Amino acid sequence: MALSGSSWSEAGKLMLSVEEIEHFLDAIAARASVVLTTAYAAGSRVSEAVQLIVSSIERRTYQHR
Template identity: 55%
Template sequence: MADATPAVSPLRRRMIDDMTLRNLSPATQRSYLHAVAKFSRHFNRSPDRLGVEDVRAFQVYLVSQGISWPALNQTVCALRFFYGVTLNRAEIPERIAYARTPCKLPTILSAEEVVYFLEAVPSLKARAALTTAYAAGLRASEAVSLKVTDIDSDRMLIQVRHGKGAKDRTVTRHISTCS
């Protein structure tokens, strides 16, 4: 019986090893591998046989296809890593330009809208969790993994453990109470 696992090319194996050595998250590794594979398929050539002009042409192609700015920049990061680290061609990454992400102002709820939203939550437990998350500016994943022991109500601190990028941080909010 033949092994069902597809063979990994030496170049792909080297990139995986480079990413593992630098402790890139599994999601980042998948994203980088996907981006480099897509780049290679676009030109139907091994990516180590492509150069900076090919990268530029690929970026132009992606923009013409309506790729989002964050997705384009993730592809740029992948290609910069591939050329700079895996291929050790230090002159190339600095020539691969990031896209400038258009600045958009976030939608900010008024105090009345926030109160109206929170009062609409029927469960007291869910309302307390949402109020804490909103007041502390927590991401959804941070709020979900929050433990009672992470909240220091005496000092008005919240310890966020393994937040974005697996980083810990301390959140402080000075909540004024008006009578």
């Protein structure tokens, strides 16, 4: 996959387009997709997301207890 929609931030980090992120998530296993989607949406690191325990998330507000 070419990174045609990508750009570089001022900090020198590669920023993927929405289409590139969707393509990436479609290509990986379902569980990994959930972890990475959660990490991306929360702005957290993958190492933080994999340590989440589902029962510690408040279902009504979707906040970590």
